[in-house]
Amino acid sequence: MTDWLSFFGWSFLPSLVTNWIQNIYYRIVYRAGENIPKPGQPKHKLHQRRIYIFVVVVYLIYTIVEVIHSIPPNYYDLLGVNQDFTSKELKSNLRKLQLVFHPDRNSEQQAESNFILLRKAYDTLNDPVKRFAYDRFGPDINYWTNCKTKRDYILLGRNYSTGFYLGTGLILFILNILGKGQFGRFWRFIVFCGIACIETSLILNPQSNSSFLSYLFQNFIIFERIKIFRQLFITIFIALSQVGPVLFPTDNTQDIRSNLHNFEILCNIASDEIKNQLRSGFYPFQNDQNAQSELRKKMEKLVVDNYLHQNDHEFVQAYNQAQQRTRKKK
Known part of the structure; x- marks a missing residue:
């Protein structure tokens, strides 16, 4: 949002x-x-x-x-420890905070939820594998219940990161095809790939990463740095796409026909893909006349039912009443 x-x-x-x-x-x-x-x-x-x-x-x-x-407090902040904490320091801080937020001692509404969160933070940071995963992927790892080893967490985290970069890359590609945000498009893709490389380096070997951005945000945990890098990439290049044409105006206006032609190509590709999907879905009925006849009848009935559901309120009411009577008999 x-x-x-x-x-x-x-x-x-x-x-x-x-x-x-x-x-x-x-x-x-x-x-x-x-x-x-x-x-x-x-x-x-x-x-x-x-x-x-x-x-x-x-x-x-x-x-x-x-x-x-806007980055919320991480588990280290909640427990009041640095990233090079000792086990004794972690346990001591947990006990002090639990005394403060224990529901029997604290009557605030958030006391119980804070008490549970503190315990979850302690369990995560006290476990070397979970701490490894938390540093790289954040609190989302609490929902990755099937992961047991560092390799499991990295593989699952890779899938989430791949989704972000594929989605963002697809949007950049479509904008490029449509002729939007043309200013600095070459460097946009270069920096986009660079951010992906930095993120991979931070996840696999954070000690070897010595980029300027990593040094600038060294007080943040790895997953916080990744989040900031992604937001900075999106924000800065949106700003450049706004300022660039104003700073460096050009008299060469693009022919709208070429953009429409590119858009038409994309539409034709999507249309062909939809047709292929439909053909593959109806392929089992190709040489079976009886199955085709039965399928045609069911599809006609489906069209009529959908029309009645959308336009006939009395039919919908009678249908729902019949469904309720059927459930009661069962």
Whole structure:
């Protein structure tokens, strides 16, 4: 939900705030009766471009700070220990915190849930395998009940990471086909692959990772760094796609026909894939006339039933009553 809100914000906020600031700027700078630059004039475009760049940069800084500060406390923070803690220190801090949040001693509503969370954090950090997995994949490992070894956690975590990169890569590819976000597209893919390499290095061998980003966020756990890197990639390149064309305007307008042609190719590919799926689904009935006749009757009945369910409320009510009577008889 947060990602969608951020994307929605980047879609309209910079332009909206730019127009608002530009109007206020003109009211302050230009006195009554003076010629205020009008939309379309070179001076108006120059002011609009500068204010727009300023707004995007400020919004980018705000988004980055918000991403970093939105990360919830990790298990180390909850138990008040550093990443190089000792077993004695971990157990001592747990006992102190349990005395504070024990439901018999603390009447707050969140006391019991905090007490349970503290125990879960202790069990995770006290187990070398679970701690290894938690450092790399975060609290999601609590739901990976089938994992027993470090290798199990890495393989399952790889699947989740692959899903993110395949989805993001597909979106970038589609935007490229449609001609959207063309500014810096080469470097976008280069940095995208670089982030994937850094993430792989952090998961498999974090001690050997000496990138600038890792050094900058060294106080964060590995899974927190990965989350920040992903958010920074998305946020920065959205900002660049907004500012780039303004900083470096080009007179070469792309022919919309080429974009429509590329879109048509994608639609034809999807259409052919759907046809193949339908053919494979009906292949068992190809040479069986009786099966085809029976299938045709059932499909006609299904169409009629769907129509009645969607348009005839009396039929739906009678159908539900009949279903209830059938259940009662059973």
